[in-house]
Amino acid sequence: MTRFDSLSLTFNDQGLVPVIAQDHVSGEVLMLAWMNAEAVAQTLETKKVTYWSRSRQAFWVKGETSGHVQTLVDLRVDCDRDCLLAVVEQVGPACHTNRRSCFYTSVVDGAERELMKPES
Template sequence: MTSIAPDAAARLIAEIRFDANGLVPCIAQQHDTGEVLMMAWMNADSVAETLTTGRVCYWSRSRNRLWRKGETSGQQQRLIDLRVDCDGDTLLALVDQDGVACHTGRHNCFFHALRDGQVTTIADPLVDPKTLYGA
C-alpha cells in the first residue's frame, strides 16, 4: 500500500470504535504467509500516521507515546493493507515485516504454547535482543 491522503485516512478512522482510552487492538499479520506476528494498540494518531506514511505506527501504553515499529531496532513493518473488523473494534494490519517482529528476537510474539500439559516455549530467538536494542 502506498501512503494515502489525510482525508481518506480520516474516513477510515471514522469507522473505528476506539475504547474509552481512545485505543483499538491491532493484529499485525505477514501479508504473504498469513503468519500472525503480534498484537499492539493503536489510537487515531497512530492509525493516521500509518495510513499516510505506509510505515506501521502503534501507541505504546507503557511509554504513553507513539511507537513507530522498528524505530530503535530497525525491524520495521511496511503496511500492505489496513482492515477494520465487522464491529469496528479491531484492526488487522497486513504488513511486510523486516526481520523479527517480537522484542524478544523471535519472528512473532506467539511462542508460548501448551504441550503435554505444560506451557512450553516453541520458538527460539532468531536475533539476540541486545543487538536489536543496544542493551
C-alpha cells in the same frame, strides 16, 4: 467504495483499538499492539506501522530503533469496527524478544511449550 474515517472505529475508554499484525506473505500472526486515531492516520499516510505505547504513552513506529520495521500492505477493519488487522511486510523479528512472532508459546494439556527460539 466508502471513504475511511478512523473516528468511525470503536475505541476503548483509553481511546485505543487493538491491532493484529500479520505477515502478508505467510499469513503468520506476528503480534498484537494498540493504535489511537492518530496512529491509524500516521500508519495510513506513511505506510510505516505506528502504534501507541501504553507503557510509554507515546507513538512507536515499529522498527524505528531495532531496524525490524513493518511496512503496511493493507489495513483491514473487523465487522464490529473494534479491531484492526495490519497486513505487513515484516523485516526481521516482530517480537521484542527477537523472535519472528510474539506468539511463540503453546499451551497443551496445561503445559507451556516454546515453539521458536530467538533469532541470532
